[in-house]
Amino acid sequence: MPTTSTQFSATPFAEKTFGVTVTNLTKKFGSATVLKDVSLEVKPGEIFCLMGPSGSGKSVLLKHIAGLETATSGSVRIGDFDAADPATRDKVHLALVFQAGALFNSLTVYDNLALYPREHRQCNEAGIRERVMHALSILSLEKAAQKFPSELSGGMKKRVAIARALVMEPQLLLYDEPTSELDPVMGATISEIIATLREQTAVTSIVVTHDRDLAVNIADRIAIIMDGKIRATGLKADFRNPTDPQIADFLTPVIDLKNPRFKQLENNHE
């Protein structure tokens, strides 16, 4: 089990850290507008949690920040750089922990982690080995080094995806649902890792999550996105007793067997 006493800084991360500014971002896929005039600001070194219902546009927004999607209108800047410009990836160490892990199934865990430093010729094999094994040890995955992704549980794949991001020594870390499909203890462990990483390396961290415990425990600020629009942004304390009924229902849904949601949906469609 990983612990938060691990020194993440043993491998020095690049020192500079970047904020992210999203300005009037709109994204259309065909006739569907999935992001609607989204603006938000993430400060350098902050843990910023982006929450919202399924299909509200969280992953699409994260992909714009990572430069993997092109805006229909509006802009995303990482520090002074345009996130959509491929040259930005040479100037900012950015790592995205994908929702489904996005590991290469034909490569072992070790080779999945070694891929980025090998491709970027960042150091020799001995240096790569040190970085990869260090990242694996942080996530208690040393024994999985020679396994293939198909041999791992869902939670292990998540941890491998985070370990792979660490090997990239990121200045901006984007996590898409890092604790989904994990048991509560592993979810709490991942939250601790995200918080400790930020503490020790000052890495700016944007976390897309449904995990209320993660957000209220480790976020500096939270934004809620609903139907492609930012519904609210604030300090995590602002979301303890939300007055907006939709936000309250999203964060603390009440299971009401006398008036279930699916019946309400049916009534709305009649």
Ligand SMILES: Nc1ncnc2c1ncn2[C@@H]1O[C@H](COP(=O)(O)OP(=O)(O)OP(=O)(O)O)[C@@H](O)[C@H]1O
């Ligand atoms: N490449 C694409 N082409 C067309 N539509 C897309 C594409 N990617 C996402 N969408 C649509 O955009 C909307 C938002 O998707 P997104 O993946 O951002 O949701 P999400 O908030 O991350 O949901 P979840 O919590 O389920 O992961 C959805 O309606 C989805 O179908």
Ligand SMILES: [Mg+2]
């Ligand atoms: Mg998503």
